[in-house]
Amino acid sequence: MHRRHFTMVLALAAGALNLPATAGSAAAPAAQPKPNVCLILADDLRPDGLHALGNSVVKTPHLDKLVQQGFIFRCAYTQGSNVPAVCVPSRTMIQTGQSYLHARRSAPTLAQTVKAAGFASIRSGKFGNNPNEMDKDFDRHLDGQTAEGHADNIIAFIQENAGKKPLFLYMAPHEPHDPQYAPSRYYPMYKPEDIPLPAAFLPYHPFNNGEMMVRDENTLPRPRTKESVTGKLARYYASTSYLDDQVGRIFGALKQAGQFDNTVFIVAGDNGLSLGEHGLLGKQNLYEFGGMHVPLVFAGPGIPKGETAALAYLMDIFPTICDLTGTPIPAGLDAKSLAPVIAGKASKVRACVFTAYRHVQRAIRDDRWKLIRYPQIDKTQLFDLQNDPHEMNDLAGKAEFADRIKELTALLEKSQKEYGDGCPLVVANPRNGAWSPEVKEPWVGPKAKREKQKKRS
Numbered sequence: 001m002h003r004r005h006f007t008m009v010l011a012l013a014a015g016a017l018n019l020p021a022t023a024g025s026a027a028a029p030a031a032q033p034k035p036n037v038c039l040i041l042a043d044d045l046r047p048d049g050l051h052a053l054g055n056s057v058v059k060t061p062h063l064d065k066l067v068q069q070g071f072i073f074r075c076a077y078t079q080g081s082n083v084p085a086v087c088v089p090s091r092t093m094i095q096t097g098q099s100y101l102h103a104r105r106s107a108p109t110l111a112q113t114v115k116a117a118g119f120a121s122i123r124s125g126k127f128g129n130n131p132n133e134m135d136k137d138f139d140r141h142l143d144g145q146t147a148e149g150h151a152d153n154i155i156a157f158i159q160e161n162a163g164k165k166p167l168f169l170y171m172a173p174h175e176p177h178d179p180q181y182a183p184s185r186y187y188p189m190y191k192p193e194d195i196p197l198p199a200a201f202l203p204y205h206p207f208n209n210g211e212m213m214v215r216d217e218n219t220l221p222r223p224r225t226k227e228s229v230t231g232k233l234a235r236y237y238a239s240t241s242y243l244d245d246q247v248g249r250i251f252g253a254l255k256q257a258g259q260f261d262n263t264v265f266i267v268a269g270d271n272g273l274s275l276g277e278h279g280l281l282g283k284q285n286l287y288e289f290g291g292m293h294v295p296l297v298f299a300g301p302g303i304p305k306g307e308t309a310a311l312a313y314l315m316d317i318f319p320t321i322c323d324l325t326g327t328p329i330p331a332g333l334d335a336k337s338l339a340p341v342i343a344g345k346a347s348k349v350r351a352c353v354f355t356a357y358r359h360v361q362r363a364i365r366d367d368r369w370k371l372i373r374y375p376q377i378d379k380t381q382l383f384d385l386q387n388d389p390h391e392m393n394d395l396a397g398k399a400e401f402a403d404r405i406k407e408l409t410a411l412l413e414k415s416q417k418e419y420g421d422g423c424p425l426v427v428a429n430p431r432n433g434a435w436s437p438e439v440k441e442p443w444v445g446p447k448a449k450r451e452k453q454k455k456r457s
C-alpha cells in the first residue's frame with residue numbers, strides 16, 4: 001500500500017531536507033499537493049501499548065494495521081516536566097518544537113505552521129491538559145468529551161473538508177488515562193488473571209525518588225499486589241481497545257472520502273506510565289516503563305515499513321510533519337526532523353536523550369547506557385539497556401563502572417546546558433533517601449509541599 005505515493009513524498013522530503021532525490025524527480029515541492037496528516041495522541045499510552053508494538057494481551061486491530069505498515073521509533077521520549085501533570089509540557093513541546101526547560105523562543109507553533117501551509121486543521125481532544133491558547137490556532141478546536149465524541153468531530157470535519165484542502169486531523173482523547181470511561185462492553189475483554197505482571201514488578205519502590213505520594217502513585221494501595229496491578233492493567237487495556245475502535249471509525253471516514261491512502265499518520269502517547277514496574281504507578285519517574293518513554297509510529301505515503309532504535313523526542317513530530325508534507329520547518333526549534341531516519345538516509349538524529357522530572361530526577365541515555373540521577377538524595381543509578389531493558393540491575397555501585405558514570409554525568413551536564421536546565425546534580429545536605437510505605441508523610445520538596453497544600457485547599 002501507499003507505493004504510488006512513495007516516490008512523490010520522498011522527493012518532497014528530499015527537497016525540504018536538501019537530500020538527493022532518490023527517484024530522480026526534480027519536481028519543486030510547492031507544486032506537489034500535500035498529503036493529509038492525522039495525529040493520534042493517546043493519553044498515557046505506554047511504549048508497548050498496542051498489540052502490534054509487541055503487547056500480546058491488548059487488542060488494537062485498527063491501529064495494528066497502521067503500525068504493521070508503518071515505521072516505529074522504539075526509543076522515543078517526551079523530554080520531561082516541571083509539574084506532576086507531565087501531559088502539559090509534553091503537549092506544549094509538540095506545539096512549539098522547543099524544550100519546556102527554557103523560555104519559549106519566538107517561532108510559529110505547529111498549529112500556525114500547518115495553517116500557513118494551507119491545511120484545514122482540527123484538534124479534538126481533552127481540554128485542561130493542553131496548551132489551550134496555542135491549540136486555539138487550529139481552524140477548529142473542540143472537546144468531544146469522549147473518544148467517540150472526538151471521532152464524531154473529526155469525521156464531520158473530514159466530510160466537510162476532504163478534497164478541498166489538505167487536512168490536518170489531531171485527535172487527543174483521554175484514553176487510556178485513568179479513570180477509564182470505556183463503555184461497559186469493553187471490560188469483559190480482559191481478565192486480570194490472564195494478564196502477566198510487568199517484568200520489573202515490585203511491591204514497593206526501594207527508595208524515595210522525590211515524588212512517592214503524588215496522585216498517580218496513590219491510585220492503588222501499597223504494597224502493590226499481582227491482583228491490584230493486573231486489575232489496573234485490565235482496565236487500561238479495555239480503554240485502549242475502546243480508543244482503537246474510535247480511531248477505526250476515523251480511518252473508515254478517510255477511506256470513504258478517498259483520502260486514506262493520501263494521509264500521513266502519526267500515532268503516539270503524550271507520556272509513558274509505570275503500571276507496577278519498580279513498585280510505581282505514575283509518570284513521575286524516568287524509568288523506561290515510566291513517565292517519559294512513549295510509543296511513536298509514522299505511517300502513510302512515503303513512509304516505509306520498519307523500525308529504528310534512533311533516539312527521538314516527541315517534539316520531533318513537528319518538524320517531521322513539515323518534512324513529510326513539504327512544509328518549511330520554522331527556525332529556532334529544539335526538535336529535529338526524523339524524516340532522514342524514516343527515509344533511510346540517516347541512522348540517528350542525536351547521540352543521546354536527556355530527560356527530567358521537576359528538580360528531583362535527571363537522566364541521560366545513549367544507545368546502550370542510561371544514568372538516572374536523584375540530586376536531592378545524592379543517588380545515581382546506571383543501567384545497561386542492551387542487556388537489561390527493564391532496568392532491574394543497577395550497576396552504579398560497582399567499581400568497574402565508575403568511568404562510565406563519569407562519562408554519562410558529563411554528557412548529562414552538557415545536555416542540561418544545551419536546554420538551559422539549571423537543576424543542580426549535587427545539592428548541599430542531601431536528604432536521606434530511605435523510604436517505606438509505613439512512613440506516612442515521606443519527604444517532599446518545598447514546591448511539592450505547596451502544591452499539595454493547594455490541592456487540599
Ligand SMILES: [Ca+2]
Pocket residue numbers: 043044086087177270271
Ligand atoms: Ca498524559
